[in-house]
Amino acid sequence: MKSLLLVARLISENERQAFLRGLILSILVLIMGAALLGLSGWFVTAAAAAGIGGIGIAFDFFRPSAGVRFLALGRAAARYGERMLSHDATLRALARLRGAVHSGITRLPHEVQARLRGAEALNRLTADIDALDGLMLRLVLPFFAACATQAVAFVALWFLVTPATAIAVMAIYSLGGISILTLAALRAHAPATAAEASLQQIRAQSLDLMRNRADLAVAGALERQTDAALEAVRAEEAARQRLDDIDLWSGAALALTAGLAATAAIFLGGRAAEAGIISPAESAIGFFVALALAETLTTLRRGLAEWGRMQGAAGRVLALVDTPARATTQTAPAPRSGAPVLEAKALVHRRPGAERASFGPLSFTLAAGETLLVTGPSGAGKSTLLATLSGLIAPSSGEILLSGAPLGDWSEARLRERLTLVPQRSALIGGTIAENLALALPEERAQDEDRMWQALEAVHLAGVLHAREGLQTLLGPQGSGLSGGQAKRLALARAALRRPQVLMLDEPTEGLDAATAHGTLLGLRQLLPEAGIIFVSHRAPDAAMADRVLTITV
Numbered sequence: 001m002k003s004l005l006l007v008a009r010l011i012s013e014n015e016r017q018a019f020l021r022g023l024i025l026s027i028l029v030l031i032m033g034a035a036l037l038g039l040s041g042w043f044v045t046a047a048a049a050a051g052i053g054g055i056g057i058a059f060d061f062f063r064p065s066a067g068v069r070f071l072a073l074g075r076a077a078a079r080y081g082e083r084m085l086s087h088d089a090t091l092r093a094l095a096r097l098r099g100a101v102h103s104g105i106t107r108l109p110h111e112v113q114a115r116l117r118g119a120e121a122l123n124r125l126t127a128d129i130d131a132l133d134g135l136m137l138r139l140v141l142p143f144f145a146a147c148a149t150q151a152v153a154f155v156a157l158w159f160l161v162t163p164a165t166a167i168a169v170m171a172i173y174s175l176g177g178i179s180i181l182t183l184a185a186l187r188a189h190a191p192a193t194a195a196e197a198s199l200q201q202i203r204a205q206s207l208d209l210m211r212n213r214a215d216l217a218v219a220g221a222l223e224r225q226t227d228a229a230l231e232a233v234r235a236e237e238a239a240r241q242r243l244d245d246i247d248l249w250s251g252a253a254l255a256l257t258a259g260l261a262a263t264a265a266i267f268l269g270g271r272a273a274e275a276g277i278i279s280p281a282e283s284a285i286g287f288f289v290a291l292a293l294a295e296t297l298t299t300l301r302r303g304l305a306e307w308g309r310m311q312g313a314a315g316r317v318l319a320l321v322d323t324p325a326r327a328t329t330q331t332a333p334a335p336r337s338g339a340p341v342l343e344a345k346a347l348v349h350r351r352p353g354a355e356r357a358s359f360g361p362l363s364f365t366l367a368a369g370e371t372l373l374v375t376g377p378s379g380a381g382k383s384t385l386l387a388t389l390s391g392l393i394a395p396s397s398g399e400i401l402l403s404g405a406p407l408g409d410w411s412e413a414r415l416r417e418r419l420t421l422v423p424q425r426s427a428l429i430g431g432t433i434a435e436n437l438a439l440a441l442p443e444e445r446a447q448d449e450d451r452m453w454q455a456l457e458a459v460h461l462a463g464v465l466h467a468r469e470g471l472q473t474l475l476g477p478q479g480s481g482l483s484g485g486q487a488k489r490l491a492l493a494r495a496a497l498r499r500p501q502v503l504m505l506d507e508p509t510e511g512l513d514a515a516t517a518h519g520t521l522l523g524l525r526q527l528l529p530e531a532g533i534i535f536v537s538h539r540a541p542d543a544a545m546a547d548r549v550l551t552i553t554v
């Protein structure tokens with residue numbers, strides 16, 4: 001509940017005026033609806049009574065019928081205005097919330113981000129935010145509108161009909177409404193949560209199925225995975241069915257409440273009319289207003305059915321919005337002249353709860369133009385070392401100096417200008433080769449084709465691309481359309497385009513034949529003669545390209 005309230009505050013923060021106006025209009029819609037039915041009931045009964053009494057000629061038909069027309073049209077106009085205001089405000093607020101969740105995801109620690117699968121991140125940004133669109137529209141605003149309308153109706157019935165009618169209608173609606181809505185909300189919580197969880201699972205599994213179709217087919221697991229996805233579809237259907245059942249009985253129970261309130265109103269009003277306290281037409285007001293008040297609870301009923309779905313989404317969205325900001329500095333430290341481009345001092349990394357350190361303590365320096373090869377058995381911590389050196393994860397102890405200044409003193413932008421990492425699995429985007437390469441270039445140089453070709457030459461890709469459509473060669477999602485080795489070299493070319501002072505490469509030669517591997521490393525070194533290069537490799541011949549070797553042991 002607390003998370004829903006916090007998200008409601010977040011959504012309404014910058015839209016207070018619009019939501020307040022929307023609330024006033026939705027109260028007006030409900031009041032006009034009740035007044036319309038009450039006036040119509042009074043009008044029909046009073047007209048009939050005038051006819052029976054033989055005084056029809058003297059009865060004023062015009063003012064009540066003008067009132068009916070005014071209320072009918074006014075209600076439609078108020079409904080239109082309310083939708084425009086509150087829906088518009090909700091869409092704007094959700095767009096802002098989506099932005100906040102997105103930047104929350106980008107602020108997550110590197111390893112958490114890596115674990116947050118694409119489908120999960122997508123669910124957070126789409127399904128969770130979409131689930132919250134009903135928070136103001138179907139819960140908060142209808143709740144206040146229902147309370148205000150019931151209060152106004154109570155006062156109106158007290159004075160226009162009888163106090164007893166007002167008390168009876170109010171009591172039946174309060175007791176019936178509160179108990180039915182509470183019961184429906186409690187019963188709907190579990191199926192609403194289950195339906196949402198299944199829906200997120202369907203999305204994640206469908207994406208996995210589409211993305212890994214070939215792997216699953218050759219592993220003979222396609223049918224099993226498809227069945228698992230269908231199982232989630234069936235679970236979602238079952239949960240929706242339970243929600244529909246709850247919707248049906250709660251709707252019926254609310255209709256019964258309205259019927260009860262109307263019966264009580266006609267009974268009490270009738271008795272007052274018999275006693276001559278009010279006219280029969282006035283007693284009809286109580287009956288029709290009691291019927292119309294059912295509308296105050298309908299929207300709220302729909303909102304409460306989604307309560308479980310909204311609550312889960314609110315918790316996940318808040319967790320991301322509250323991701324602490326990364327400490328950033330805006331000033332670039334003055335590099336110490338003569339300092340190595342990179343220096344590690346007694347560097348250790350240990351994951352929380354891990355028995356042993358991922359690596360370290362390690363101390364080494366890297367001078368400009370120097371090439372350092374990092375080797376060691378699989379799982380020794382080589383990739384973790386590169387992630388730590390590039391500032392993506394924090395060391396447990398020790399210090400990293402870039403051009404003599406601690407890594408933490410560099411602003412993110414300055415750090416990325418000077419230091420680049422090509423991980424084992426780098427991401428290429430669907431689009432042209434030029435678009436992929438342009439990601440590494442500053443905006444003003446994004447069209448610098450000469451520089452792009454230079455980098456492609458260095459990694460021995462220029463020939464392959466000249467034989468195709470050059471920089472306009474189109475790649476599919478995740479760079480499909482190139483061989484594994486070519487995709488890897490395209491990622492290397494992209495990193496080299498940034499002309500960093502320190503270039504870190506995680507297994508750049510994996511999957512390449514000996515000649516291409518040698519040519520690629522040589523090409524990079526010639527393209528960036530001043531850069532310090534650190535590369536991880538398991539291939540013995542690559543040692544020939546290194547000035548020094550750092551071996552990490554498990």
Ligand SMILES: Nc1ncnc2c1ncn2[C@@H]1O[C@H](COP(=O)(O)OP(=O)(O)OP(=O)(O)O)[C@@H](O)[C@H]1O
Nearest residue numbers: 111114351358376377378379380381382383384385
């Ligand atoms: N995100 C993570 N969470 C927990 N443990 C991790 C994570 N990433 C890696 N590890 C563990 O840390 C250890 C070092 O992993 P790392 O990827 O750095 O090894 P590596 O030397 O690069 O291996 P390889 O040569 O196989 O690529 C391994 O035992 C690995 O299982």
